Amino acid sequence: MDVTTNNFPGKIHETPGGGVVLSKLDDVINWARSNSLWPLTFATSCCGIEMMSVASAKYDFSRFGFEVARATPRQADVIIIAGTIVNKMAPVLRRLYDQMADPKYVIAMGACAISGGPFFYNTYSVVKGADHVVPVDVYIPGCPPRPEALLHALITLQEKIKSGLTREQIKETSYLNP
């Protein structure tokens, strides 16, 4: 039986022989993951400028462990979709996402990545939201979102990971999946 206590973050699984350690280990792993998320350099339009600004000295997302931007999906943990996804880009995004190693996370930055954008919402070429193509963990509204908003989203993602809610764990959690 699973027990949730106030003091201990996470669950105590009463299995024979140190099930408690398992839960604890998950927390340690999640903590480690959340503080060293390597973003993929992926910017498809103007929001990318804002993402670069967050990477630079003034905002500096390396304070939160995001500084190792990777140019290859095989080494990246998080993909920040900074910009418009057009129909022709959608298969590319999907392939990049599929090439990333688990666990992988997605942040949809800006109106374009959320819903097709403030200007391009009614057109022949734009995907109406990146979540039609890949599952998204955190959405950031704005056009473009302020750098602080991206930092907030990064911290939100960290909190999500620390609280144990990777996608696999969400699927396992019965109260979300009755």
Next chain:
Amino acid sequence: MSLTNDRIKQRLIEKFGEPVSGFEELYGLLSFEAPKEMNLKILQFLFDDDELKFRFLTDLCAVNYPDDKGRELAVVYHLHNLVDNIRLRFKVFTNVQEPDVFTASKLFSSANWMERETYDFFGVNFIGHPNLKRILNVDEMDYFPLRKEYPLEDQTRIDKDDAMFGRGGTIV
């Protein structure tokens, strides 16, 4: 004396006479049209002529005039004479049922991609083009999005005010 719009017009009329028509000078830019069968002859003449020397194709695109029956599509060439630094605009019109226009890609290499783009968005069939297929849109697209007969995708959204984007429409 460097080249003037009047001189260009005179040379064209001397050479081709009647068929070259519709001369205009909008904001100082000479503009004229010709039957679509003559487009290559005229471009070649503008290119080769010792006085005219229009040897740079700045832009090539199309315009859709759905109400102008028999002349629904215009293919527009923007040419530049780099010696005298003078530009002109040359149009040919075609009907939308048979949008066949000769390719300029033998004369200007840059026309290759621009004609593919024009085909992609307006469906102009450039006869003789070496590789006429879509260039910017997805290959599966089965219509020509910038023709006005194809409406924008989502007619039902009412949460945004199209009037802001010059398309009429209101928020309910």
